[in-house]
Amino acid sequence: MKQKQPRGGGPSGRAVNAALGAAGLAAFLALGEVVPRLGIVKERYFPPTSRIARALGDEITDGTFWTDLGDTLTGWALGLVIAVGAGIVAGVVISVVPYLREATASTIEFLRPIPSVALIPLAVLLYGTELRSVLLLVVYASFWQVLVQVMYGVRDVDPVAEETARSYGLGTWARVRHVLWPTALPYVMTGVRLAAAVALILTVTAELVIGAPGLGARIAVAQTSQAVPEMYALIVVTGLLGLLINVGARSVERHALAWHQSVRGEVAV
Amino acid sequence: MHASLVVSGLRKVYEGSGRRVEAVRDLTFTVDAGELVCLVGPSGCGKTTLLKCMGGLLTPTSGEVLVGGRRVSGPPPGMAFVFQEYGRSLFPWMRVGANVELPLKQKDLSKARRRELVADALESVGLADAAGAYPWQLSGGMQQRVAIARALAYEPEVLLMDEPFAAVDAQTRADLEDLVRRLWRQRGITILFVTHDIDEAVYLGERVLILSASPTVVQEQLKVDLPQERDQLRTRVAPRFAELRTHVYEQIQAAKRGEPS
Amino acid sequence: MTDIPPEPTRPSAWGSLPLRVLFVFALPALLIAFWWLTSDGSTNVYWPPLRTILRTFPDVWTRARLRADLVPSLLRLLAGYASAAVVGVALGTVIGSYRKVRAVCEPVLEFLRAVPPPVLVPVIMLFAGIGDTMKIVVIASGCVWPILLNTVEGVRAVDSVMSETARSYGITGPARMRAVVLPSASPQIFAGLRQALSIGIILMVISEMFAASNGLGFTIVQFQRGFAIPDMWTGILVLGLLGFLLSVVFQLVERRVLGWYHGLRDSSRRSS
Numbered sequence: 001m002k003q004k005q006p007r008g009g010g011p012s013g014r015a016v017n018a019a020l021g022a023a024g025l026a027a028f029l030a031l032g033e034v035v036p037r038l039g040i041v042k043e044r045y046f047p048p049t050s051r052i053a054r055a056l057g058d059e060i061t062d063g064t065f066w067t068d069l070g071d072t073l074t075g076w077a078l079g080l081v082i083a084v085g086a087g088i089v090a091g092v093v094i095s096v097v098p099y100l101r102e103a104t105a106s107t108i109e110f111l112r113p114i115p116s117v118a119l120i121p122l123a124v125l126l127y128g129t130e131l132r133s134v135l136l137l138v139v140y141a142s143f144w145q146v147l148v149q150v151m152y153g154v155r156d157v158d159p160v161a162e163e164t165a166r167s168y169g170l171g172t173w174a175r176v177r178h179v180l181w182p183t184a185l186p187y188v189m190t191g192v193r194l195a196a197a198v199a200l201i202l203t204v205t206a207e208l209v210i211g212a213p214g215l216g217a218r219i220a221v222a223q224t225s226q227a228v229p230e231m232y233a234l235i236v237v238t239g240l241l242g243l244l245i246n247v248g249a250r251s252v253e254r255h256a257l258a259w260h261q262s263v264r265g266e267v268a269v
Numbered sequence: 270m271h272a273s274l275v276v277s278g279l280r281k282v283y284e285g286s287g288r289r290v291e292a293v294r295d296l297t298f299t300v301d302a303g304e305l306v307c308l309v310g311p312s313g314c315g316k317t318t319l320l321k322c323m324g325g326l327l328t329p330t331s332g333e334v335l336v337g338g339r340r341v342s343g344p345p346p347g348m349a350f351v352f353q354e355y356g357r358s359l360f361p362w363m364r365v366g367a368n369v370e371l372p373l374k375q376k377d378l379s380k381a382r383r384r385e386l387v388a389d390a391l392e393s394v395g396l397a398d399a400a401g402a403y404p405w406q407l408s409g410g411m412q413q414r415v416a417i418a419r420a421l422a423y424e425p426e427v428l429l430m431d432e433p434f435a436a437v438d439a440q441t442r443a444d445l446e447d448l449v450r451r452l453w454r455q456r457g458i459t460i461l462f463v464t465h466d467i468d469e470a471v472y473l474g475e476r477v478l479i480l481s482a483s484p485t486v487v488q489e490q491l492k493v494d495l496p497q498e499r500d501q502l503r504t505r506v507a508p509r510f511a512e513l514r515t516h517v518y519e520q521i522q523a524a525k526r527g528e529p530s
Numbered sequence: 531m532t533d534i535p536p537e538p539t540r541p542s543a544w545g546s547l548p549l550r551v552l553f554v555f556a557l558p559a560l561l562i563a564f565w566w567l568t569s570d571g572s573t574n575v576y577w578p579p580l581r582t583i584l585r586t587f588p589d590v591w592t593r594a595r596l597r598a599d600l601v602p603s604l605l606r607l608l609a610g611y612a613s614a615a616v617v618g619v620a621l622g623t624v625i626g627s628y629r630k631v632r633a634v635c636e637p638v639l640e641f642l643r644a645v646p647p648p649v650l651v652p653v654i655m656l657f658a659g660i661g662d663t664m665k666i667v668v669i670a671s672g673c674v675w676p677i678l679l680n681t682v683e684g685v686r687a688v689d690s691v692m693s694e695t696a697r698s699y700g701i702t703g704p705a706r707m708r709a710v711v712l713p714s715a716s717p718q719i720f721a722g723l724r725q726a727l728s729i730g731i732i733l734m735v736i737s738e739m740f741a742a743s744n745g746l747g748f749t750i751v752q753f754q755r756g757f758a759i760p761d762m763w764t765g766i767l768v769l770g771l772l773g774f775l776l777s778v779v780f781q782l783v784e785r786r787v788l789g790w791y792h793g794l795r796d797s798s799r800r801s802s
Binding site for chain 1: 553554555556557558561576630633634635636637638640641642643644645646647648649650651652653655656657728729731732735736739740747750751753754759762765766769770773774776777
Binding site: 321348349352354358360362374406423 | 700
C-alpha cells in the first residue's frame, strides 16, 4: 500500500520540485566549475565544467564520435534483444513444462551470480575486438535479469484464472497467450528495464577493457593520450545514454503496468 | 474531580494549494480524570483531526488542549495513542514483547522494571504467551490487543483510542469492548474513545460527546446512566440502552442535516 | 531500482527428500557430464578438455596463489563495498528524510547513477594512481548509487501510521532512526545492496585488469596473455565460484536480517 503524499502532489508542488531539481543541477555544474578553478583539485585531473562542455562540443562535431556512439548502441541493442528473446522463451518453457522449474532451479541459482566479466579473457581469445565479444558479455549478464523476472511473473499467475482457462478447454498455447503472458508481462517489463541498464554497463565495459570499437574504447584512447577533458565529456555522454535508457524503460514499464492493473480490475470484479 | 483533558476553542484549518478547509471550527469540552468518554459523529466530521490535535501530532490553528493542566505542543508524555490501523501501528520487524517495550525505552526505567511492565500489560490483555511472536503471526483482534498492551505498559494518564475496533470482526469486537471496560475500571485511566458506532459509544462510555458535521462543534454531551457493570447480552437489550442509542442516533442525523441540537 | 527481488524458491510441495536431491543435482551433473564428454577429445586450443582444466586446477590455485591473489581481491571488494554501504545508507537516510533535499538532489543522483560504473576506472586512476586505493575507490563509487537510491526510496516510504505511532510515544531522533526508519527501509536497502554486490564484483575484476600486480582479474588476464589456456579456464571457474559463494553469503545474511519481512509477506499472501 502506498501512503498518500500529503504535500507536493499537486501541479504547483511538481513545479516547485522541478525548480528545486534544476537548482540542484545548476549547483552541481557550478561546483564543477568553481572547485578546479579555485585549485581545490588540480585542473589537470578535474577540468572545470566549461572546459568539459567545450570538449563535448568538439566531440559532437566529430564524425568518428557518432560512429563510436553507433557501435555502442548497436552492441547494446543487439545484446539486449537476444537476451530478452532468449530470457522470455527460456522462462516460459521452464515454467510451463512440468518439473522443469524444479530441475533447473539449482543450476540457475549457480549460474546467475557468476560475474560476466569472468568471460572477458575467453571473449578476447575467441573473438578479439569483434562485436561478438561485446555480445557474449552483454547477453550473459542481461539474460538472467529477464529469465528470473519471467519466472517470477509466471508464478504470479492466478490459479483460478488458470483453472478457468483449463475448464474451458483452452490448450497449452492458448493458455500461455491469454492467461500466462498478460500476467507475466509487467514482470517481463521490469526484467527488460533491469537488463537494459546492465546491458549498457557491459557494453561499455567490453569496449573499455577489450577495446571493441565504441564509446568505451574512445574513453580508453582519451585516457592513454591524456586528453582529460575529452574523457570527462565522453563519460558524460555515457551517463546521458544511461539516463535516457532508464527513463525510457521506466515509462514503457509504467504503461505496461497501468494496462495490466485495469485488466486485472475487470477480471476481479 | 479535576479535569484531566481540557479542549478549549479548538480550531483547525487545513491550507493547501489555494484551498482552505475548515475541519474543526470551535470545540470545547473537558474529560475528568478517570472518566471514559466516547466521541461519536457523522463520518468525515473531523474526529481524527481532533484526536491528532490532542495527541500533539497536529498543531491547531487556534485554541488549545491541556493534558493534566499542561498545554499540548507536541506528543505529551502522559498520553498513549491506539490507532485504528493496528497492522500499520505495530512494527512488523519486532516481536510482540519488543513492540510493547519500545516506548518504555524512552522513559528512564530499569530493565527489570521494563520487563515487569511488559509482562503485566500482556497479561492483562490475555496475551501473556505471545511475547515471542511477531505481530503478523497473530489475528487482527490479537494485534489490536498488543497495541492496547503497548499503551497500558506506557502507564498513561490519558489514553486516546481512534476507532480502534473498526477493522475487526463483530465477535472479536465485543470481546475487545469488554476488555477496554475492564481495563478502565481496574486501572483508573482517563480514556477518550472515538468511534463511528453508536451502540459501541453508548455501551462503553460514561458520557458520550456527539460532534456535528464538519466544520465540527460539539452537538451534544450526553451522560450515560447505565449501571457500572455492563454485559454484552443484558446491557444491550436494556430499555434505557435503547433510549440512549435512539437519542444519539437522532442527534447524529440532526448533525448531518446541519441542525443545532 | 525499486524492485525487491523475489524470494528464492521455497521448498514447497517438492515431494520426498530423495526426489528433492535428484532435482538439485541431476541437471548440474548432466551438464558437467556433457561438458566432460564433448570436450574430452578436444584439440581446439581455446576449449581444452574439462579433464585437463580440472587437473590443472590444484596446480594453479595453490595456497600461496590464493593468498597472493584471492585475498587482496576480496579485501578490496570488502573495503569498497562496506564503505559504499555506510555512505549510501547514511546519505540516503538524510536525503530520504527531507523532501526539499530530495527534490534538489534527485536529477543529479539520477544522472550519476546512470553513468556505467566501469568508466569511473580511468577517472579515478587520475586521482588515486593504480594502487589499492584506486581499486577500493572504484568499487565504492560504483556500489554506492544503488544503495543510496534504494535507501532514499525506502526511507521515504515509511508508513505514515508507523511514524505517528513513534511520534506519539516520544520516539524521536536517533531512536526513531534505529527502531523505526531503518528497519522499515531495510527490505529496500537490501535490494540495493544486492545490486551493488554484482556491480562490486565486476569492478573488482576490471579494476585489476586495468592496472594491478596481483588479484584475480590481473592473474586471469596474465594467463590469457600468456596463452595458458587451461589455467585461464581455472581462473574463470574461480571467479564463477566466488560470485556464487558471495551470493550465497548475501542470501544467508538477508534471510536472517529480513526474516520478519518474508514472514510478513507470506502471511499477507495467505490471507489475501
